[in-house]
Amino acid sequence: SGGTATDNTATVTWTTAGAQSISVNYSIGNNCMSASATVYNVTINPIPVPTITGSTSACINSTGNVYTTESGMTAYNWSVVGGTITSGGTATDNTATVTWTTAGSQSISVNYSSGNSCTAASATVYNVTVNPLHVPTISGSTLACLNSIGNVYTTEAGMTAYNWSVVGGTITSGGTAIDNTATITWAASGAGSISVNYTNVTVNGCTSQFDSVSVFIKPPQPNPEICIVSIDSTAGHYMVVWDKIISNALTSYKIYREASILYQYDLIGSVPYDSLSVFIDTISNPAQQAYSYELSAIDTCGVETALSSEHKTIHLSINQGMGTTYNLIWNNYEGFTVPSFTIYRGITANVLYPLTTLSSSLNSFTDLTPPAGYVYYQVEVVNPGTCSPSKSYNYSSSRSNIATNEVLTGITDIEGELISIYPNPASNILTIETPIQSIIEISNIEGQLIKTFATTTAKTNLVISEFSNGVYTVKVKTEKGIAVRKFVKE
Numbered sequence: 001s002g003g004t005a006t007d008n009t010a011t012v013t014w015t016t017a018g019a020q021s022i023s024v025n026y027s028i029g030n031n032c033m034s035a036s037a038t039v040y041n042v043t044i045n046p047i048p049v050p051t052i053t054g055s056t057s058a059c060i061n062s063t064g065n066v067y068t069t070e071s072g073m074t075a076y077n078w079s080v081v082g083g084t085i086t087s088g089g090t091a092t093d094n095t096a097t098v099t100w101t102t103a104g105s106q107s108i109s110v111n112y113s114s115g116n117s118c119t120a121a122s123a124t125v126y127n128v129t130v131n132p133l134h135v136p137t138i139s140g141s142t143l144a145c146l147n148s149i150g151n152v153y154t155t156e157a158g159m160t161a162y163n164w165s166v167v168g169g170t171i172t173s174g175g176t177a178i179d180n181t182a183t184i185t186w187a188a189s190g191a192g193s194i195s196v197n198y199t200n201v202t203v204n205g206c207t208s209q210f211d212s213v214s215v216f217i218k219p220p221q222p223n224p225e226i227c228i229v230s231i232d233s234t235a236g237h238y239m240v241v242w243d244k245i246i247s248n249a250l251t252s253y254k255i256y257r258e259a260s261i262l263y264q265y266d267l268i269g270s271v272p273y274d275s276l277s278v279f280i281d282t283i284s285n286p287a288q289q290a291y292s293y294e295l296s297a298i299d300t301c302g303v304e305t306a307l308s309s310e311h312k313t314i315h316l317s318i319n320q321g322m323g324t325t326y327n328l329i330w331n332n333y334e335g336f337t338v339p340s341f342t343i344y345r346g347i348t349a350n351v352l353y354p355l356t357t358l359s360s361s362l363n364s365f366t367d368l369t370p371p372a373g374y375v376y377y378q379v380e381v382v383n384p385g386t387c388s389p390s391k392s393y394n395y396s397s398s399r400s401n402i403a404t405n406e407v408l409t410g411i412t413d414i415e416g417e418l419i420s421i422y423p424n425p426a427s428n429i430l431t432i433e434t435p436i437q438s439i440i441e442i443s444n445i446e447g448q449l450i451k452t453f454a455t456t457t458a459k460t461n462l463v464i465s466e467f468s469n470g471v472y473t474v475k476v477k478t479e480k481g482i483a484v485r486k487f488v489k490e
Contacts, residue, residue, distance in 0.1 A: 017046040045118050048073070050110050052126035059206035060133050063099040067108055067126060070094060074113035082106025082130055103132035131204040136196055136211045144169075144186045144217045145301030153213065154181045159198040165210075168192025168217055189219035218249055224297045226311040226335060227387030230398035231286050233447035234473040234486050238284040238313055240293050241387055241395045244277045249299045255279045256307060258292035265294055265307065273297075286401035290315035290331055311335030314400035316379050321366050326375065326405060328365045333381045333398055344378040347371055349402050350441070350449035352378055374406040419476055425488035430462045432474065439477040445470055464489055 003010030012022060023037035054067040063086055069076070071094045078089040082102040089096030098108060109125045136155040144151055149172060155162070157180045164175040168188045175182030186192060195212035199205070224242055232239040240255055250273045256265035271279050284291055295308040312334035321327045332338065338360040344352035345367065358365060360381075367377070379400040387395045420433040432440060434455070442451045442462075450472070451462075467489045476483045 012042075014042065014044040017044045020044050047118060048112065050112060050124040052108065052110060052124060054108075054126065054128075056126075056128055057204065058100045058128055058130050059204065060100055060103045060130055062206075064097060065100070065128070066095055066097050067110075068095045069110055069112070069124075076110055076112040079109045080107070082128075083108070100128065100130040103130050106130050131206050133206055134208045136198060136208050138194065138196060138211050138213045140194075140213060140215075142213060142215055144184075144192070144215050145299075145303065146186060146189050146217055146220055147303075148301060149183065149185045151184050151186070151215070152181055153184070153194050153196075155196055155198070155211070156180060159208075162196055162198045163207075165195045166193070168215070169194070186215070186217045189217045191215075192217045218299065218301055220303065221245065221247060221249060221297055221299045221305055223305045223308055224253060224295050225308045226293060226295050227385070228383050228395050228398050229291075229293055229311045229313050229335070230395065231313075231401065232280050233443070233445070234471070235280050235282065235484055236286070238281045238286055238291055238293075240279045240281065240295070240311070242277045242295055242308075243387060244273070245297065247299075249301075250297050251300055252298045253277065253279075254296045254298065254304065255281075256294045256296070257281065257284075258294075258310075265292075270298075286313070286315070292334070309335065314379050314381065314398065316377060316400040316403045318377060318403035318405060320405070324370060324372075326367045326370055326377075328367065328377055328379070328403065330363055330379050330400055332360070332363065336383055336385065338381045339384070340381075342380045342382075344380060344399075345370070346376050347374065348449070349376045349404065350443060350447060352376060352402075374404060376402050376404045376406075378402050419483050419485060421474055421485045421487050424486075425490040426464060427490055428463065428465045430464045430487060432460045432462060432476075433458060434476055434478075437478065441475040441477070443473045443475070444468075445472070 001011040010022065014020060019041060021039050021041045023039040025037040050069040052067045052069055054065050058065050073094065075091045076093060077091070078085060078096050080098055082104065083098045083100040083106060085096050086099045087097040096108065100106060106128050107125050108128065111124070138153045138155055140151050140153040159180065161177045162179060163177070164171060164182050166184055168190065169184040169186040169192055171182050172185045173183040182194065184194060192215040193212050194215065195210045197208045197210045199207045222245060224245055227241045227243055229238055229240050231237070242253070252270050252272050254270045255268055257268045258264065259266045268281060268283070269279055271277065281291070290313045292310050292312040294310055297305045314330050314333050316328060316330045319327050328343065340360055341358045341362070343355045343358070343365055345355040346352035355367070356365070380397050382397045422431055437456050439454050440452065440460070441449060443449050450467070469489050471486060471488055474485045474487060476485070
């Protein structure tokens with residue numbers, strides 16, 4: 001601006017660095033021209049150009065890429081796109097350390113003032129490619145069994161180095177820096193996990209993010225316990241009863257009975273978890289001996305719990321005392337604390353009444369005043385706790401076999417005979433078929449005799465409309481033996 005023929009001032013934009021000048025001559029009022037121009041010398045300083053050095057490739061979230069420029073300048077002005085300056089990078093720093101937070105094409109720039117008070121006209125931009133971190137994929141079951149082996153987890157093959165980490169287990173094969181698979185043995189129940197990240201130098205040199213799979217390791221199930229063992233009034237065999245453990249990790253229970261060797265138990269049967277927690281030992285003979293039972297549970301991993309505490313039944317025997325008296329001898333029930341024994345007596349096996357109660361410290365009794373004729377005895381203990389495998393029935397006591405002075409000869413099991421009861425359930429008429437002459441006894445679930453009659457035909461139609469709804473036992477007696485069946489009245 002200015003610098004025309006009429007101006008005595010001029011504003012200059014200097015475009016070339018180095019020694020430059022400005023000169024002027026002019027005419028004065030007496031029409032005289034100055035003899036020569038007056039020269040004003042000017043030194044034009046160059047505009048500083050910052051230089052930035054550093055890697056042009058980085059990994060996302062990486063830190064430590066240091067960028068430098070000239071030192072000793074008056075003031076620095078740093079700017080970063082796609083990252084954060086984590087050290088340096090202030091107005092007095094000629095270096096800056098950047099953590100790159102965004103993948104893609106990013107940059108860092110700076111301008112500054114030099115000692116001659118000249119400021120760079122524009123920032124110098126240093127472009128950096130920030131590589132994204134790959135997320136590995138892990139596959140495998142999220143539910144494992146304690147001490148199970150073989151849960152294999154895989155991720156991409158061909159990476160430079162793998163870094164595996166396991167919580168709640170141990171890598172038993174694979175899982176090294178060169179493996180993209182790992183086999184785990186889960187050793188601690190509860191919450192576990194397996195995670196991995198890796199480096200792929202051939203692509204961008206960046207280490208991947210961690211990928212983690214949470215694995216729930218099923219805890220061991222508690223040992224089940226038998227509630228009581230008693231005689232099933234329907235089948236006449238020993239019945240093992242237990243309270244079901246509330247769990248979604250059990251599949252079945254196994255029932256064991258002591259063999260002919262002390263403390264050696266043989267598996268005699270199993271019951272699915274979702275069935276009634278009662279097992280009938282169909283090969284037991286209460287009239288012959290006492291039996292000891294134990295119980296275990298199987299979880300969904302196929303692991304069997306330890307055996308429960310032992311329960312041993314009561315076996316009652318009878319012998320003739322002096323005169324018309326009878327001596328009763330029995331063993332203790334084992335499995336819970338027994339405060340007392342109750343002795344029952346009757347003139348039929350189906351109807352017994354309490355005779356006396358004895359302390360559990362005693363195991364014998366002499367009946368000094370038995371009724372004439374056949375007499376039947378049974379010993380009972382009451383479980384001090386509760387035992388309810390179903391909502392409709394509570395098993396509270398255990399009874400021994402029935403001991404009698406009746407001489408039973410020639411009585412054998414006739415389960416192999418063709419005996420049919422139908423329909424079942426029944427409501428009005430129950431048909432009983434047997435190919436031989438027989439005595440039929442019908443008892444309710446409590447063992448009370450409801451009806452008895454003899455039949456000489458192969459088919460009997462029995463009216464049961466007056467019976468109460470429930471489960472009944474049909475006992476068929478013939479000269480060949482005894483058979484027992486059940487039916488439901490509804």
